[in-house]
Amino acid sequence: MTTTRSLAAPAPPPVLSPRRRWAVLGVCCLSLFLVGLDTTVVNVGLPAIGRGLDTGTRGLEWTVNAYTLVMASLLISSGALADRFGRRRVFRTGLTVFGVSSLVCAAAPSVGVLVAARAVQGVGASMLSPVALAIVVNAMPDPRERARAIGVWASVFGLSMAAGPVAGGALVDGLGWRAVFWINAPVVLLALALSAVFVPESRAARPRRPDLPGQALLTLVVASSVGALVEGPYVGWTAPFTLGAYAVCGAAAVAFVAVERRRAEPLIDPRLFARPAFVTVVLGAVAVFVALNVTLLMNTLYLQDTRGWTALDAGLAALPMAAGAALCAPLAGRLVARSGPGLPLVLAASAFTAGGLCLVRLGPDTGVALLLAAHLLIGTGFGFANAPLTTTAVDTLPPDRAGVAGAITSTARQLGAALGIAAAGVLLAGTTPAHLPRATHPGWLLVTGCGLFLLVVARAGTRTGRR
Numbered sequence: 076m077t078t079t080r081s082l083a084a085p086a087p088p089p090v091l092s093p094r095r096r097w098a099v100l101g102v103c104c105l106s107l108f109l110v111g112l113d114t115t116v117v118n119v120g121l122p123a124i125g126r127g128l129d130t131g132t133r134g135l136e137w138t139v140n141a142y143t144l145v146m147a148s149l150l151i152s153s154g155a156l157a158d159r160f161g162r163r164r165v166f167r168t169g170l171t172v173f174g175v176s177s178l179v180c181a182a183a184p185s186v187g188v189l190v191a192a193r194a195v196q197g198v199g200a201s202m203l204s205p206v207a208l209a210i211v212v213n214a215m216p217d218p219r220e221r222a223r224a225i226g227v228w229a230s231v232f233g234l235s236m237a238a239g240p241v242a243g244g245a246l247v248d249g250l251g252w253r254a255v256f257w258i259n260a261p262v263v264l265l266a267l268a269l270s271a272v273f274v275p276e277s278r279a280a281r282p283r284r285p286d287l288p289g290q291a292l293l294t295l296v297v298a299s300s301v302g303a304l305v306e307g308p309y310v311g312w313t314a315p316f317t318l319g320a321y322a323v324c325g326a327a328a329v330a331f332v333a334v335e336r337r338r339a340e341p342l343i344d345p346r347l348f349a350r351p352a353f354v355t356v357v358l359g360a361v362a363v364f365v366a367l368n369v370t371l372l373m374n375t376l377y378l379q380d381t382r383g384w385t386a387l388d389a390g391l392a393a394l395p396m397a398a399g400a401a402l403c404a405p406l407a408g409r410l411v412a413r414s415g416p417g418l419p420l421v422l423a424a425s426a427f428t429a430g431g432l433c434l435v436r437l438g439p440d441t442g443v444a445l446l447l448a449a450h451l452l453i454g455t456g457f458g459f460a461n462a463p464l465t466t467t468a469v470d471t472l473p474p475d476r477a478g479v480a481g482a483i484t485s486t487a488r489q490l491g492a493a494l495g496i497a498a499a500g501v502l503l504a505g506t507t508p509a510h511l512p513r514a515t516h517p518g519w520l521l522v523t524g525c526g527l528f529l530l531v532v533a534r535a536g537t538r539t540g541r542r
Contacts, residue, residue, distance in 0.1 A: 098273040099214045100224050103207035104231045105266050106170065109259065110200045111235030112242060113177075114143060114492060116255055118371045119243035119390045122379045123252040130186040132376075136305050136500040139372070140493045141190045144301055145197030146204075147489030148294040151342055151482045154205040155283045162210050163276045167267060169202025174263030181256035205482055213277045227405075232461065234401040240371060241397055244390015289342035292331040297490060299324040304497035308504035343483060356468045357487045359420075359532035363460045364491030365498065366427055366525035370396075370453050372499040373515045374446075380508040381439055395447050399426075399454025407462040416463030420533035423463070426456035427526030434519045437512045456526060464532070 117124075121135045128134070157165035176195035183189035208228065215224050246254040303320035310316050335341035348354050371393075378389040407419040430452030433445055468484045499518055506514040 095273060096214050097224075098269075099275075100211055100227060102266060102269045102273055103211050104228060105262065105269070106166070106203045106207050107228065108231055108235040109173070109262055109266070110146075110204050111232050112239045113196065113200065113259070114235075114489075115239030115368075115371055116243040116246075117142075117239075118368075118375045119240045119386050119393075120247040120252040120255050121372070121375055123247050123386060124186075124189070127252055128183070128186045128189065132500055132504055133305070133309055134186040134190070136496055137190045138186065138193055139496045140301055140305060141193040142197045142200070143489050143493040143496070144297055145194045146200045147486050147493060148290070148297050149198060149201035150205050150486045150489065152285065152290050153201040154209065154482055155285060155342075157202070157206040157209060158278060158283065159285075161276050161278055162206050162213070163270065163274050165202050166206045166210060166274070167270055169199045169206065170263050170267050170270070171199070172196075173199030173203065174260055174267075177256045177259035177263070181253045205485060210274060210277065214275070232404075234397065234404070238397045238401075240375070240393035241390045244385075244387040244393075248385050248387035248390075283340045286335075286338060286340065286342040288334050289331065289338065292327050292334060293342060295327040296324055296331060297493070299327065301493045301497050304494070305500055308501050347483070353468060355532050356464055357483060359460075359529055360464050360468075360484050360487040361491035361494065362525040362528045362532075363423070363427075363457060363464065364488045365495040366431070366453065366522045367457055368492045368495030369499045369518050369522055370430075370450075372496055373503065373518050374450075376503060377437070377511055377515060381511045392443075392446060393450055395451035396454030396457075399451050399456075400458040403455050403458025404461060407459045411463050411466050416467045417533050419459045419463045420467075420529055423456045423459035424526050424529035424533060426452045426459065427529060428523050429526075430456060431519045431521075431523030431526055435516055435523065437515055437519065439509070439512050441512075453522070456529075460529065467532070 117139055121138070124138060125131060125135055153165065153169070173196055176192050176199060179192040180189055180196065183192055211224055211228065243255055246252075246258060250257075299320045303317050303324065306320070307317050332345050335343060335345050348357075374392070375389055378384040378392060379386065384392070403422075407423075410419045430449045433449035433452065434441070465484055498521060502514050502518050503511060
């Protein structure tokens with residue numbers, strides 16, 4: 076009798092009251108806000124962290140990238156584990172790991188300890204974002220209500236990413252850089268308490284098997300590619316370490332494709348990338364986060380090191396970016412529902428391109444009005460981009476691959492964040508505050524190029540919508 080029950084499909088999810096369903100959404104959005112905030116909140120505190128732990132741009136890059144690299148590598152596997160062992164269980168485990176590692180970050184005596192703790196934070200964060208979305212989808216069986224919930228989800232995600240510099244500036248100026256990590260503890264405790272009360276347990280009817288070889292190879296590809304970018308300016312682009320990283324990345328990528336083709340339930344099915352529209356959208360997600368993170372890192376160092384602004388002033392300068400993202404994310408969702416992903420992607424492309432062009436001749440005395448306008452445009456582009464990218468990724472694949480499409484797009488976003496930080500670090504490595512504005516010029520051209528690429532993605536989205 077026991078064996079029969081263990082092999083049976085999970086019972087259908089319980090029907091929750093409207094108040095309970097929206098409480099579940101609130102708890103999950105709280106965790107999403109925490110994950111998104113920690114992706115960008117540290118940026119504005121980097122100069123203070125550098126002074127406090129006596130480290131330069133190299134250590135600061137790893138402080139940011141250790142988090143995003145690990146999270147990007149583990150997002151898909153964490154979702155599979157939650158489907159198998161219980162979404163609430165994995166969600167609460169992720170909250171605990173995230174909270175404890177945040178405390179270690181706050182007390183870190185050296186940059187090495189901080190980077191290691193940030194990597195563990197990434198492990199916890201990987202259990203929150205995709206798992207929380209699965210919990211929301213499971214709790215809201217009605218398609219129309221679910222669509223509204225995902226619109227709220229997208230808005231919170233955009234707001235959290237753009238609000239990070241503002242919150243970070245206030246914390247660093249008022250309490251010091253360690254407060255950026257201390258603040259996570261009460262939020263985690265609140266989310267743990269609320270999840271115990273409101274979030275029901277759920278599992279997938281047919282969970283995927285863990286793909287350990289694929290996971291290991293994917294992690295190797297991501298870590299070696301970004302590692303080469305971060306370390307290249309310091310050890311040399313033709314140094315043995317850098318050349319070895321290139322070789323490891325290439326070999327791991329080839330092995331990943333070969334292994335995944337032979338597995339019945341691969342971590343990422345390589346055949347998905349035979350669809351040009353899907354590949355274009357995934358690259359679009361990378362481009363959006365490259366542009367956002369290049370902007371955040373270059374502006375943080377420029378405003379504080381070259382202009383002498385405080386962390387709070389630098390954070391407040393990002394307020395237009397947060398406002399653009401918060402206002403345009405829900406509007407993008409409505410435009411996608413009404414006319415498809417093409418129009419919001421064109422608006423996102425135009426805003427990113429204009430924002431990058433505003434600063435391609437950045438100087439030590441560039442007007443504040445131009446800086447704020449550029450921030451508003453880039454935030455607007457970010458707000459318009461997320462919902463149509465996810466929708467287009469899902470629409471380019473069969474309905475039974477919708478979850479996979481969302482997971483791959485989320486991974487692409489985090490990979491873009493890591494690449495953006497690495498690219499900005501390459502441009503600014505060894506640059507003095509006086510020469511920093513000129514060093515950022517190629518970075519603003521990169522932001523502009525990412526915006527222009529979104530026009531290509533918009534074309535793919537328009538074709539998908541018509542089909």
